[in-house]
C-alpha cells in the first residue's frame with residue numbers, strides 16, 4: 388500500500404522525493420521527537436497551484452499530510468509519522484513591501500530575518516523575532532504563533548498578521564483578513580489560523596504588518612543573589628508601567644553552563660541575571676526609558692552594568708544568546724515553554740527549582756521575563772538516549788510537573804512553541820471538555836477527513 392502510494396506521489400508531483408536522505412531529513416523537527424515512521428514521501432512545492440494539487444489528491448486518497456517549513460520547531464509539530472510531507476520552504480519570495488501602508492506580502496518559505504532585513508531598507512521592522520529568525524520560515528512562525536525577545540514590547544506573530552492565503556485540506560484556496568489598518572468583516576479566520584500548527588490549512592501567502600524601526604537604546608545587565616529576587620525585579624518593571632524592548636532572565640544553572648561553554652568566569656557564580664534593553668522613536672526616548680528601568684532593577688541587585696554602545700550591548704546579551712547552545716552542550720535537552728502571569732514569575736521559578744530537586748533531573752531556566760514566558764530546559768546525559776522512547780522517565784515526570792505548575796499559577800503549557808506532539812497528552816490540564824469539543828468541531832469543519840497534520844496540536 389505504502390509503496391504503491393509512494394510511487395503515485397513520485398509520478399504525479401514534480402517536486403516529490405522519496406530517497407533515504409529526503410525521508411530522513413523530513414522525519415522529525417528540531418525537537419528530535421522520533422515519530423512512528425519515515426514520511427511517505429516529501430513534496431517540495433514551488434507554487435500555490437502545486438500545494439493545491441497535492442492537497443486535492445491527498446484529500447481524495449485520504450492520505451495524511453504534514454506541512455513543513457524549515458523544521459526548526461521544538462514541539463514535534465512537523466514530525467512525519469508516515470504522512471506525506473508538504474515542504475513549502477522553497478516558496479521564498481518577498482512579493483512586495485509597501486512602505487506607505489507599512490505591510491509586506493510574502494510567500495511562506497521566506498526566512499524571518501530576511502523579511503526583517505527587507506523591511507529595514509524602508510526604515511521599518513518585522514517585529515516578531517524568534518531566536519531562530521535566521522533559520523525559520525514565516526509560514527512556520529505563523530503556524531506556531533512564534534514569539535521572541537522583542538515581542539514583550541512589539542507583539543507576537545499573531546499581532547503582525549493582517550491576512551493569509553491558506554490552502555484548505557481539500558485543495559480550495561481561502562483568503563482571510565485584509566491589507567488595511569482596520570477591518571471587521573466576517574469571523575476572524577486569520578487569528579484562528581495563526582497558531583493552528585498546520586492542522587487547519589497550509590499557509591501559502593501572508594500579508595504582514597510592519598512597524599517603524601525604532602532607535603535601539605542602551606542595555607543593562609544586573610545580577611542577583613538568587614533567581615526569585617531576579618524574577619521579582621522583572622515583575623516590578625511591568626508593574627512600574629515600563630516597556631523594555633527586551634527583558635530576559637537567566638538562572639544560576641544556565642549561567643554556569645554558559646561560563647563552561649565560553650570559558651569565561653564573569654557570571655559563573657551569580658545567583659541569576661536579568662538583561663534589559665530599550666528602544667524608542669529617538670535616542671533620548673530610549674535612554675530615558677532605560678534610566679527608569681535601571682532604577683527598578685537596581686533594587687536587590689548584586690551588580691549592575693549599563694551601556695549605550697551597541698558592541699558592548701551585544702556583549703551584555705551574550706549569556707542570553709548562548710543559553711540554549713550552552714545547555715545543549717551539557718546533554719540532551721527537552722525545551723519547555725510555559726507562560727505564567729508576570730506577577731507570578733517568582734513562584735514559577737521557585738516551583739521549577741523544587742521540581743528539579745524532587746525529580747533529581749537538572750533543569751536550566753531562562754525566560755522572556757517581560758512576558759512571563761519561561762523556558763525550563765530539562766536535561767539528561769548524552770549516553771541515556773535522545774528520543775522520546777529512550778528518555779529517562781524522570782525527564783517526562785519533570786516536564787509533566789512543570790505543565791501542572793504553569794496551569795496552577797494561571798498560566799499555559801506553551802507560550803510560543805506550540806503543542807505539537809510533545810504537549811498533546813497534557814491538553815486536558817488547560818482545556819476543559821467543552822473547549823476541546825469546540826476545537827475539534829472547528830477542525831472537523833475545515834478538515835472533515837482529518838488529513839492535515841493528524842495527531843498534532845489538539
Ligand SMILES: Cc1cc2nc3c(=O)[nH]c(=O)nc-3n(C[C@H](O)[C@H](O)[C@H](O)COP(=O)(O)OP(=O)(O)OC[C@H]3O[C@@H](n4cnc5c(N)ncnc54)[C@H](O)[C@@H]3O)c2cc1C
Pocket residue numbers: 416417453454455456457458459460461463464465475495516517518519522523524525526527528529530531532533534535536584585586588589590591711803804840843
Ligand atoms: C535555536 C532555536 C531557537 C528558537 N527560538 C524560538 C523563539 O525564540 N521563539 C519561538 O517562538 N520559537 C523558537 N524556536 C522554535 C521554531 O523556530 C519556531 O517554532 C518556528 O516558528 C518554526 O518555524 P519552521 O519554519 O521551522 O516550522 P516547522 O518546524 O517546519 O513547522 C512548525 C509547525 O508549523 C507547521 N507549518 C510549517 N509551515 C507551515 C505552513 N506554511 N502552513 C501551515 N503549517 C505550517 C508544521 O506542520 C509544524 O506544525 C526556536 C528553534 C530553535 C531551533
